[in-house]
Amino acid sequence: MAVFTLPDTRDLLKYHTRWNDQALTPYIDDLLDLWAENDVHGVLDVCMQGPMLTRFGIVPDDMKSASRIMKLEPLYRYIFLRKDIKVYRSEGRVYIDVPWQRDPVWLGDLLTSREFISSQGLPIAIGMNIYRECVIHELTEIPHLLIGGNPSSGLDEFLEGVLLSLLVKRTPDEIELFLCSSGNLGFDNYAELPYCHVMSSVRSTMAMLSEMSREIDLRTNLLVNARCRNIFQYNERGGNLRHRIVLITEYQRLFNSNKQAAMAYILRMTEFAGPCGIHLILASSNPACLRGLSESFPAVISLKVRTPQDSVSLLGQRCAESLPRKGSLYYLDGNDPDPQYLQCGTISPREVRSVINALRSNYVNIRKRSIFDEIDEEEPEERKRPFSRKPKIPVDD
Numbered sequence: 001m002a003v004f005t006l007p008d009t010r011d012l013l014k015y016h017t018r019w020n021d022q023a024l025t026p027y028i029d030d031l032l033d034l035w036a037e038n039d040v041h042g043v044l045d046v047c048m049q050g051p052m053l054t055r056f057g058i059v060p061d062d063m064k065s066a067s068r069i070m071k072l073e074p075l076y077r078y079i080f081l082r083k084d085i086k087v088y089r090s091e092g093r094v095y096i097d098v099p100w101q102r103d104p105v106w107l108g109d110l111l112t113s114r115e116f117i118s119s120q121g122l123p124i125a126i127g128m129n130i131y132r133e134c135v136i137h138e139l140t141e142i143p144h145l146l147i148g149g150n151p152s153s154g155l156d157e158f159l160e161g162v163l164l165s166l167l168v169k170r171t172p173d174e175i176e177l178f179l180c181s182s183g184n185l186g187f188d189n190y191a192e193l194p195y196c197h198v199m200s201s202v203r204s205t206m207a208m209l210s211e212m213s214r215e216i217d218l219r220t221n222l223l224v225n226a227r228c229r230n231i232f233q234y235n236e237r238g239g240n241l242r243h244r245i246v247l248i249t250e251y252q253r254l255f256n257s258n259k260q261a262a263m264a265y266i267l268r269m270t271e272f273a274g275p276c277g278i279h280l281i282l283a284s285s286n287p288a289c290l291r292g293l294s295e296s297f298p299a300v301i302s303l304k305v306r307t308p309q310d311s312v313s314l315l316g317q318r319c320a321e322s323l324p325r326k327g328s329l330y331y332l333d334g335n336d337p338d339p340q341y342l343q344c345g346t347i348s349p350r351e352v353r354s355v356i357n358a359l360r361s362n363y364v365n366i367r368k369r370s371i372f373d374e375i376d377e378e379e380p381e382e383r384k385r386p387f388s389r390k391p392k393i394p395v396d397d
Helices: 025-037 063-071 073-080 107-111 155-167 202-225 231-236 251-272 308-315 349-378
Strands: 042-049 054-060 086-090 093-098 123-128 134-138 144-148 175-180 196-199 243-248 278-284 300-303 328-332 340-343
Touching: 025 042, 025 054, 025 073, 042 063, 042 093, 054 063, 063 086, 063 093, 107 123, 107 134, 107 155, 123 155, 123 328, 123 340, 144 155, 144 308, 155 175, 155 243, 155 278, 155 300, 155 349, 175 202, 196 202, 202 231, 202 243, 202 251, 202 278, 243 251, 251 278, 300 308
Parallel strands: 144 278, 144 300, 175 196, 175 243, 243 278
Antiparallel strands: 042 054, 054 093, 086 093, 123 134, 300 328, 328 340
16 A cells, blocks of 8 residues: 555644733632632732633631631622632642633644654544643553543534544555444444444444454464564564454443343453453443443543432542533543543534545555556557558559
């Protein structure tokens, strides 16, 4: 195959060149006046405006001032004209979070970020935090990912961003994708790419998982015989194994069809597939069916869920049920026990089509060029000569 050209996301996706920040000075003055009237002493050292909320933080001089800051929450609602303000203590400060969303976070903001571009592995753009830092999940470091959220939480759009993160970063020589779609999110457009294998039925998905189980055994034997610990060492020594990434958008379909077999395949992949270069991204709009699996996934993402029990099933704590808006999420990266609060990137169907068309153009150009070359090679020699008319020979009557 000729050189595969990856699309330039700056040409295809929307992204911010500047953010529409709001002037915070009037609100800071109101807060300082309010605290002075109530004999509160401290230093206001945090005034941060992010994509999801605006945060104010004060270091109180004593416990009495900290207690008074907390009790003034009703007056903060009057200053900011919002009822959903959150006041809490953390690490010696009292924070006031105001959920203003001045600008949406676009997927282009994440895919054109320094963190994503500098990645040398298999990066997935998760979201942006309050400091406008892009958070990236590396499948080469933590090979599997569990995702949950109710149908209206932005789950389908987030999964679309997960898939595009991989497609714009790695070529068909490096990755192979197995996409198991549900009724809500289909992958018909991606089926036009030869290295994206699309399965829409439970039967085909189970057959694929069975094949992956055999592939794990095959790759494990290759690594053992080559005395390599993982796929990276194997490829550095001359091997040519591609990373296989399995994306299942709705686990509940497998759960309802054959719970025991589906769970056995999933647990085997999470335990043995990572060093072999096989990765699993498992999602469901019903987190209740994921109970018993979350412990096998060190990295977990939870968008808004219906009940506190669903949040506990995914994150081990109550928090995801109170997420404020579509696309907000909590991310456990497998290292920090506290989840990160992020906003995922949005993308339009037109942008998705433009990326797929850019990827597909690699195959269109190669196919056209090979057809013309083949025609030139098969053209008879006499047809390549300049045309000349033979003189007519008169025939005697």
